[in-house]
Amino acid sequence: MLRRTLKSPKYFKKVLVANRGEIACRIFKTCKRLGIKTVAVYSVADDNTKFVRMADEAICIGPAPSKESYLRIPVILDAIKKTGADAVHPGYGFLSENFEFSRALAAAGVTFIGPTERAIHAMGDKIQSKILAKEAKVNTIPGFNGEITNEEHCIKVCHEIGYPVMIKASAGGGGKGMRVAFNDKEAVEFLKLCKEEALASFGDDRMLVEKFVDKPRHIEIQIIADKNGNTLYLPERECSIQRRNQKVIEEAPSPFINPETRKAMGEQAAALARAVGYHTAGTVEMMVDGNRNFYFLEMNTRLQVEHPITEEITGIDIVEEMMRAAAGLDLSVKQSDVKINGWATECRVYAEDPFQNYVPQIGRLSGYEEPVGDGVRVDSGILEGSQISVYYDPMISKLVTHGKDREESLVRMKGALDTYVVRGLRNNIPLLRSVIMEPVYASGNFTTLYLKEQFPEGFQGNLLSAEEKSFVSAVAAIMRVKKEQLYGSLESVNTFDIRITGPAKQGVVSSSEVTVQNSQLSGEYLVGGKRFQLDWICGSPKVKVTENGNVHLLQYVNSGVANVLTIQYQGTPYDVRVCTPLQAKLLPVIPPPVTVDLGRFVPSPMPGAIVNILVEVGQSVKAGEDVITLEAMKMRNRLKSPTKGTIKKIMVKVGQTVDDGELLVEVEPEIIQK
Numbered sequence: 001m002l003r004r005t006l007k008s009p010k011y012f013k014k015v016l017v018a019n020r021g022e023i024a025c026r027i028f029k030t031c032k033r034l035g036i037k038t039v040a041v042y043s044v045a046d047d048n049t050k051f052v053r054m055a056d057e058a059i060c061i062g063p064a065p066s067k068e069s070y071l072r073i074p075v076i077l078d079a080i081k082k083t084g085a086d087a088v089h090p091g092y093g094f095l096s097e098n099f100e101f102s103r104a105l106a107a108a109g110v111t112f113i114g115p116t117e118r119a120i121h122a123m124g125d126k127i128q129s130k131i132l133a134k135e136a137k138v139n140t141i142p143g144f145n146g147e148i149t150n151e152e153h154c155i156k157v158c159h160e161i162g163y164p165v166m167i168k169a170s171a172g173g174g175g176k177g178m179r180v181a182f183n184d185k186e187a188v189e190f191l192k193l194c195k196e197e198a199l200a201s202f203g204d205d206r207m208l209v210e211k212f213v214d215k216p217r218h219i220e221i222q223i224i225a226d227k228n229g230n231t232l233y234l235p236e237r238e239c240s241i242q243r244r245n246q247k248v249i250e251e252a253p254s255p256f257i258n259p260e261t262r263k264a265m266g267e268q269a270a271a272l273a274r275a276v277g278y279h280t281a282g283t284v285e286m287m288v289d290g291n292r293n294f295y296f297l298e299m300n301t302r303l304q305v306e307h308p309i310t311e312e313i314t315g316i317d318i319v320e321e322m323m324r325a326a327a328g329l330d331l332s333v334k335q336s337d338v339k340i341n342g343w344a345t346e347c348r349v350y351a352e353d354p355f356q357n358y359v360p361q362i363g364r365l366s367g368y369e370e371p372v373g374d375g376v377r378v379d380s381g382i383l384e385g386s387q388i389s390v391y392y393d394p395m396i397s398k399l400v401t402h403g404k405d406r407e408e409s410l411v412r413m414k415g416a417l418d419t420y421v422v423r424g425l426r427n428n429i430p431l432l433r434s435v436i437m438e439p440v441y442a443s444g445n446f447t448t449l450y451l452k453e454q455f456p457e458g459f460q461g462n463l464l465s466a467e468e469k470s471f472v473s474a475v476a477a478i479m480r481v482k483k484e485q486l487y488g489s490l491e492s493v494n495t496f497d498i499r500i501t502g503p504a505k506q507g508v509v510s511s512s513e514v515t516v517q518n519s520q521l522s523g524e525y526l527v528g529g530k531r532f533q534l535d536w537i538c539g540s541p542k543v544k545v546t547e548n549g550n551v552h553l554l555q556y557v558n559s560g561v562a563n564v565l566t567i568q569y570q571g572t573p574y575d576v577r578v579c580t581p582l583q584a585k586l587l588p589v590i591p592p593p594v595t596v597d598l599g600r601f602v603p604s605p606m607p608g609a610i611v612n613i614l615v616e617v618g619q620s621v622k623a624g625e626d627v628i629t630l631e632a633m634k635m636r637n638r639l640k641s642p643t644k645g646t647i648k649k650i651m652v653k654v655g656q657t658v659d660d661g662e663l664l665v666e667v668e669p670e671i672i673q674k
Helices: 021-033 050-054 073-083 099-107 117-124 126-135 151-161 184-202 259-275 307-314 318-326 406-418 429-436 439-443 450-454 466-485 581-589
Strands: 014-017 037-043 057-062 087-089 165-173 176-181 207-211 217-225 231-233 237-243 246-252 280-288 294-300 343-350 367-369 376-380 395-403 421-423 493-502 507-518 525-527 530-535 542-547 550-558 564-569 572-579 601-603 608-613 626-632 635-640 645-650 663-669
Touching: 014 021, 014 073, 021 037, 021 050, 021 318, 021 376, 021 395, 037 050, 037 073, 057 073, 073 099, 087 318, 099 117, 117 126, 117 294, 126 165, 126 207, 126 259, 126 294, 151 165, 151 184, 151 207, 165 184, 176 184, 184 207, 184 635, 217 259, 217 318, 231 259, 237 450, 246 307, 246 429, 259 280, 259 294, 280 318, 307 318, 307 343, 307 376, 307 395, 343 406, 343 429, 395 406, 406 429, 406 550, 429 439, 429 450, 429 572, 439 450, 466 493, 466 507, 466 525, 466 530, 466 542, 466 550, 466 564, 466 572, 493 581, 572 581, 626 663
Parallel strands: 014 037, 014 087, 037 057
Antiparallel strands: 165 176, 165 207, 217 231, 217 237, 217 280, 237 246, 246 343, 280 294, 343 395, 367 421, 376 395, 493 507, 493 572, 507 525, 525 530, 530 542, 542 550, 550 564, 564 572, 601 663, 608 626, 626 635, 645 663
């Protein structure tokens, strides 16, 4: 629960939010509580979305691509003029750390609810910020304090520092333009990719190289400062659960940081903020090794995505404090007021497929229902029927739970994930649910390498124990019985042939015969000596199962296949075939589906845009050679030839948008003479 000031002054008459989605909704909530009028700016792709509906006024600023809408300073200035907004909150991403935008607002006499142009410029450049951090006596990571000029220079610096190294964009953020290299080959390849991503995302392809810290944990400190000399730090956030250098699960405080380290990190972060004359909210990101030695990574001069967990444990509305600072008022809190109240966990729910290397998904959410309950908070910009677009980040929401301690926060997160209904697009809830209750994560003893270490062959979903297989089989059989009750075909004893198929690499995980005895009077079902009760309306997504007094929360998904139920259990979906003995006997005579050999084609692994074609028709290629560069959700991916041969056909052009699975290049395999 956020602490409320005794008075809620209107710091500004009207605030325009130069952003979209969940962060725009989040800022609007504070504005509305304070009685401040709001303005949304939106692209044509965001027409009629949740954040547009929440605003008092809304202005369309251009086509879907962000470079033609959300990144165009002149059209946003025009929207400010049309609506009479006297302040602008930039959210995160887009123009939030663009000093030219800050300068343009100042020239127009409009308040920027963010830092000064000087602070943005100084901290937005990783090379310059590292130099300033050293001057402010902040611990820094060993590395090359300058720009990497070419491949040869990169390899030379890598050898001087020693592998592994982090190659990253000087102007980057949000995991864009960042790769960890373990050898010369990776260093050269990642330098190219990072430069391309950085140029596309930030308009700046300068790169730097730093030592990759051993047993690293990603810890960050929230800073808030006003224009009157008051600078304070809030308790740390643990952000070590990451994929592709992007955060997935965060918590506050960290299970690893002790009070002494917290104080030292906070004081250094505050010292850096003072050194650049910083005001408003910002985040100083640190890398911490296994001995709690910490090193400065970067300073994000904006509201951070994961700020809700800090709000939950401190009761401070960080957005309101930003408004106070921008209006020239003192912060409403002092350092001595900052306390840690309980524990908070945040899961970033993404439209992506964790079973296929986190491939982003686009499309419409055909079903959507957010979880509710004590200590549950959902920051989202999504409604049922909302469209996840190829043009923007595929985040669906930030799911936050708060409890009196870490254990309660995680238990609440477990329940929230189990009741979070997302239909129409694959999403990462299976991964989030598996991690939350996984023993290593639960112990708090993990690093930024957690996902790679726990799932070295890629995420496969929850692996059912023998007891859990029996449980899922029993539930599926009972669900079929309940369905048949609707058609009057119920018998007192029903026997079914059950086969459970897991996602991706799991395949068939169980085959068994299940007998269900049911009592219409008591509503109980007896399976294998255990008593079950199902609180489920046939066809609805939520299923509550009581097994011998133990309560389980599951979800039902219509598979669209006869006699197959899709049951989401512990976050992972399982296809469960429930057949009568006669149906099972007839299955072997049904012909298998026809498959097509796609071994000579390069398909798109995700929706995206073609940014580069690296081959031409008639060119010889090796197996694994790069042929296409695809950009999806601001990340660049090199697609490779599946075989050695000759390029026969190129089916796409640079700039073309492609769908998931669309064929891009055909390779004529080399004929091996015997």
